[in-house]
Amino acid sequence: MALGIEASHVGGAMPRSEELIRAFRRVAEGREPYSSVLVLAKSEASKLIEMQRRLGLTYLVEGQLLWHDILRPFTELLEGVKTGPLTRWFDNNLFYKKPIIVSNILRTTSILEKYVFTDLLSGVNWKLILPEPYTFYRLSANQSYSRWEDLVLDFAGILVEELKTLAGTGPALLQLSAPCLAEKKLDTDQVETVKESLRIVKNGYNGLLMVHLFFYDASNAFPWILDSPADVIGIDPFVTAPELIRGYSFERSLAIGCVDARNSHVESVEEIGYLFNSFAECVEARAYHLTTNTDLEYLPRHVADAKIERLAEAYRILGGGLS
């Protein structure tokens, strides 16, 4: 089985090493300049890329080590957004700073180039993770837009502008993290706005577009997500009931997050294979990706590294990658 595994990659936000955590704390306390963190983070990003390359993963991540949370670059650098209170990140013991939308959002400076080590990614098939526009809206406090749809579409436009700044060294795979699309079933108007926002991103970006539905049962976004412009649909098999997506067939790829980024148990290849097959047998996709269910930042760094190694091993043994 497992024919058609065309790619393997991991969730993009990696845990920081304890040394990097300490460096960030020194910066926060004003004891060191931010440049010291940049040097250290870049060195760690470089090693991370090299590790994934050695292991044969298809799309490599640079770890997004400078991002305190996935929304933060936009929270801090978009005009019209203020940094709000610490807020729980879904059902995790992890918190993000809520963006407060105080006026229509505007991009007045390049954002991603300050957060991504693009110079390490030249010639690399790399993966970038960004917030899906509807999820961004849901995780924000909107005090300005009279129509929430406009915020979603404006944010999609901003993502496109940002991706253009990366042009030459842009990501081959863009993952839009979209738990809010799976949290519950959306109504028709919401779905249409989400699709429109995804169309804006897809039209402005040349690589593969993945919408990753994690933390919640992905079936909540079926079947409409199959009509969206996403090239790859990601699911979290640890919270998705396979019977609810059984029988779907589509001309897109299905990314199955068979490695649990929220628990330290390092899955065996057999466990990964069993889980992969139990979902791949349910859904007939054009092809499959083997991935993590979410970002690996929920783990201590050495555990995350062990999970990447095991994912790569499973990818080889299950018939993808180098074999």
Place this chain on the structure above:
Amino acid sequence: MKLFPTQEVGSLMRAPFLRKQLDESVISETEYWGRLLGVERYEVLVDKLRREDYTVEELRNWASLYAIRLHEAAGLDVVWDGEQKRIEMYEHALRQVKGVEFLGKVKVWDAETYNKAAIKSKPQLAENTYVPEFQFAKRHARRELKVPLTGPYTLAEWSFDEYYISRPRTTGSLIERRREAKREMVFDLAREVVRPVILSLVENGANRIQIDEPAATTKPDEVGLFVEAFNEIVKGVNARFTIHICYSDYTLLFPYILEAKAHELSIECANKDAVSLGQDERRGYEILKLFREHSVDFALAPGVIDVHTDFIEPPELVRDRLLHAAKIFGDPSRIIACNDCGLRTRKWDVAYRKEVNLVRGASIARETLE
């Protein structure tokens, strides 16, 4: 019974002589606090620090005494030692448990992390530092004591599971098997770890215990599990129990919390409230309407002191918050005056002044109603 009794919520920043390099400024600070708080024989400690003639255990005992005196000097009715002998609420609890391995730092936000453990086998209490900690406090306290303990749901929710999910289970979907694993993990921590500690404390004379469950609402579909586990640890125990839950969506507690066999629920409100005076509108205490609507039978301890800011709430603000809370809740006799959470992130001078004003504010609120 006294209206608006005052109490702390557990932690306090480490005493100066525990947290710093011991130079002359630390010794002066130790002397200052010893004198101000009326710590008996503090000169002995100062002398020992000067001569560098002390053990770590001695310093911890002194820290515990200083913290008790700080709470007492502020005038609180119910006190504790500020958790001076503990690492932090999670690691301290699990360091005493067999079957647990600490794996390393994980992010909570920005550069803030905690040392996260994995449950590797059935957890069992291997050590119990809570009893000597309580005995020391009991020997020295002049006010009633309340012992804080971390609850089983939070211990489970903040840990990795490498044991329960790996146990063979023949039935159910992956989702159901994981749910069952989580339930076993929570109940083992309740029965094998937290309940034995409670029983040993009560046997040694503890009659007020606070169960800290900040993770209670993390997973909305598991709030009922948190309550079940709480009821398991307090079953048949003769003591007054407080549940403390902070920085949470309290709407998720309902209806499950109605089944909790608790005497008090301590929640954070001041952090969400304005600092202007007034008793008519206070956004931080809106949530109390929900508790009234559900006719809860426990007392409520809404935080009237924000522990995340150095702003010293004037007594009049504490008064207004308490009177407003009493009005919303509908029963002043079941409102307790306390902080949002432990004061471990505030310096001692800030913490002390906040607690002094907590007591003053409660006093004028009391006078207003009486």
